[in-house]
Amino acid sequence: MRCSLPNPPPSNRLHKGEPGAGAANGAHVTAKSYRREWIGFTTMCLGLFMAILDIQIVATALPRIAQSLHTPLDELSWVQTAYLSAEVIAIAMSGRLTRALSTRWLFALATFTFSVMSLGCALSHDFVSLIVWRTLQGYAAGTVIPMVFAAGYKMFPTSLKQRAILIAGTVAMLAPTVGPFVGGYITEKLTWNWLFLLNIPIGLFATVVVIAFVQIDEADRSAWWTIDVPAFVALSVSLASFQALLKVAPPDHWVAVRDALLLAVTLGGGFVFVRRCLGNHEPLVDLTPLRHAGFAVACVYNFVLGVGLFGSLYVLPLFLGFVRFHSPLEIGVIMTVMGVSQLLAAPFATIADRRLPAQMVVFIGFALFGAGAIANAFETPRSDFSDLLWPQILRGAALLFCILPITNVALDSLPAEALSNASGVLNFMRNIGGAVGIGLVDTIINVRPPAIGKHLVDLMVAGDAKTAAFVGLPVDMLRGVDVSRADPSDVKFVTPIIERAAATVAFNEAWVLIGSMLLVSLLLVPLLRRSSAGAGDAPGPALERLAYDVSPAAP
Numbered sequence: 001m002r003c004s005l006p007n008p009p010p011s012n013r014l015h016k017g018e019p020g021a022g023a024a025n026g027a028h029v030t031a032k033s034y035r036r037e038w039i040g041f042t043t044m045c046l047g048l049f050m051a052i053l054d055i056q057i058v059a060t061a062l063p064r065i066a067q068s069l070h071t072p073l074d075e076l077s078w079v080q081t082a083y084l085s086a087e088v089i090a091i092a093m094s095g096r097l098t099r100a101l102s103t104r105w106l107f108a109l110a111t112f113t114f115s116v117m118s119l120g121c122a123l124s125h126d127f128v129s130l131i132v133w134r135t136l137q138g139y140a141a142g143t144v145i146p147m148v149f150a151a152g153y154k155m156f157p158t159s160l161k162q163r164a165i166l167i168a169g170t171v172a173m174l175a176p177t178v179g180p181f182v183g184g185y186i187t188e189k190l191t192w193n194w195l196f197l198l199n200i201p202i203g204l205f206a207t208v209v210v211i212a213f214v215q216i217d218e219a220d221r222s223a224w225w226t227i228d229v230p231a232f233v234a235l236s237v238s239l240a241s242f243q244a245l246l247k248v249a250p251p252d253h254w255v256a257v258r259d260a261l262l263l264a265v266t267l268g269g270g271f272v273f274v275r276r277c278l279g280n281h282e283p284l285v286d287l288t289p290l291r292h293a294g295f296a297v298a299c300v301y302n303f304v305l306g307v308g309l310f311g312s313l314y315v316l317p318l319f320l321g322f323v324r325f326h327s328p329l330e331i332g333v334i335m336t337v338m339g340v341s342q343l344l345a346a347p348f349a350t351i352a353d354r355r356l357p358a359q360m361v362v363f364i365g366f367a368l369f370g371a372g373a374i375a376n377a378f379e380t381p382r383s384d385f386s387d388l389l390w391p392q393i394l395r396g397a398a399l400l401f402c403i404l405p406i407t408n409v410a411l412d413s414l415p416a417e418a419l420s421n422a423s424g425v426l427n428f429m430r431n432i433g434g435a436v437g438i439g440l441v442d443t444i445i446n447v448r449p450p451a452i453g454k455h456l457v458d459l460m461v462a463g464d465a466k467t468a469a470f471v472g473l474p475v476d477m478l479r480g481v482d483v484s485r486a487d488p489s490d491v492k493f494v495t496p497i498i499e500r501a502a503a504t505v506a507f508n509e510a511w512v513l514i515g516s517m518l519l520v521s522l523l524l525v526p527l528l529r530r531s532s533a534g535a536g537d538a539p540g541p542a543l544e545r546l547a548y549d550v551s552p553a554a555p
Contacts, residue, residue: 040213047206048148051141056179060332061187063321074446083138088431090142099223103216114140115203122196177339184332231276231284238269246439250447298410299429304521306433341396349400358405365401373515377508441510453502471501
């Protein structure tokens with residue numbers, strides 16, 4: 001992932017509105033004069049919508065997938081972490097692959113692959129095969145997303161670039177808004193398999209149209225020889241080992257031999273990856289921007305944001321499905337609140353980013369996001385839409401207040417040729433944070449409930465009225481009872497109620513973890529430094545910087 005973008009092929013056609021274009025053809029640039037390019041670009045945006053949507057629509061169907069494939073809760077997170085981890089690797093490879101294949105052929109190959117892998121997901125009859133197909137699907141999606149915004153810059157003259165980026169940004173914002181409802185509706189009215197089957201005609205359509213209408217650059221075959229295969233392997237092994245470690249280590253209390261081996265592989269792979277990226281002339285990921293303090297702090301914030309964003313999108317549907325027993329459509333309706341809130345808050349976030357210091361905007365964003373997470377930590381087994389409304393509004397409204405200033409701080413002082421690589425590093429950190437966040441949340445909600453359940457029973461035996469009210473049982477039901485000698489019918493009645501209450505407490509602890517990480521990150525706000533004041537940013541330059549990193553605005 002080097003800093004330079006592929007050079008466009010030699011052409012006698014000068015972009016109207018570009019320097020020298022007026023003298024060459026004397027025409028005024030219009031959108032109609034780029035009709036072919038608009039067809040190709042809007043089709044690429046359709047592929048972008050499909051790739052971003054796939055995280056959201058699958059989230060609402062997780063409980064139904066678990067039921068259909070007979071998957072225990074402690075394995076369910078693989079559906080999302082496999083996708084995210086593959087996206088991380090794809091982001092690292094996307095720049096080099098674009099040079100090697102050209103934008104047109106890489107995008108066509110990625111959307112075609114996404115369609116085929118979606119078919120594999122839909123036809124999966126066991127959990128292992130679903131995860132294999134889901135991983136390959138994530139790799140294709142991670143290749144698609146970065147190309148769309150770069151294409152908007154390379155396909156159009158200066159006067160039309162902002163329109164192109166606005167279209168792509170709107171698509172990226174729309175996907176998380178409609179995603180939960182669409183996913184819930186499809187799963188409810190059809191089956192979860194159709195979440196993947198619907199990708200196939202869209203992906204094949206995008207593949208054909210992009211091949212026919214997109215011509216941005218030419219393939220550079222020599223780029224294949226610059227791919228750092230050992231770094232690629234090291235990154236892949238490190239991420240896979242880390243996800244496995246988060247799964248198996250907590251039940252072992254981190255003392256088993258396999259835990260030590262997985263930790264060693266994770267650290268060793270990460271060390272090899274970083275060492276090669278720093279020492280290679282053509283690194284897989286150019287890490288040199290991390291030498292800038294502002295960029296490094298922005299990457300830390302992106303990591304924390306990934307933990308909060310993807311962690312919250314994972315834990316909420318599980319609570320609604322396994323504790324509240326909601327249908328996929330009901331889950332989708334409830335989760336739509338966050339997407340709508342994000343969409344409505346977007347204009348205010350943009351204004352704040354232009355007029356306020358970056359530190360203040362970041363503080364507002366992360367404080368709101370953290371508050372929204374902590375507010376969710378007061379759930380009871382009976383919490384529902386009204387109880388979850390304001391926490392979701394806070395998190396949705398906060399998202400762009402987090403993303404915009406971080407992006408500007410990170411990219412503001414970098415030269416134009418370095419933006420593509422630097423944005424790739426930012427996305428890289430956010431996706432890794434997402435995988436870590438889901439892993440940490442998954443550990444809490446799977447490991448903690450047995451101990452919590454025992455503690456709840458002890459409190460009820462002692463006659464604690466608050467605990468009885470939380471669990472939903474009469475205070476006298478277990479007071480003074482010897483549980484070991486209790487009537488089997490009473491135990492059978494009480495056990496599922498206690499288990500739901502224990503699961504709720506575990507979900508609350510997960511929300512506390514997410515919120516605490518977001519709020520603790522506020523200590524780094526004074527370290528954020530922006531080379532130019534946000535208040536002086538013209539709309540054009542602000543859009544140009546944001547374009548390289550706007551896609552992660554969609555969870």
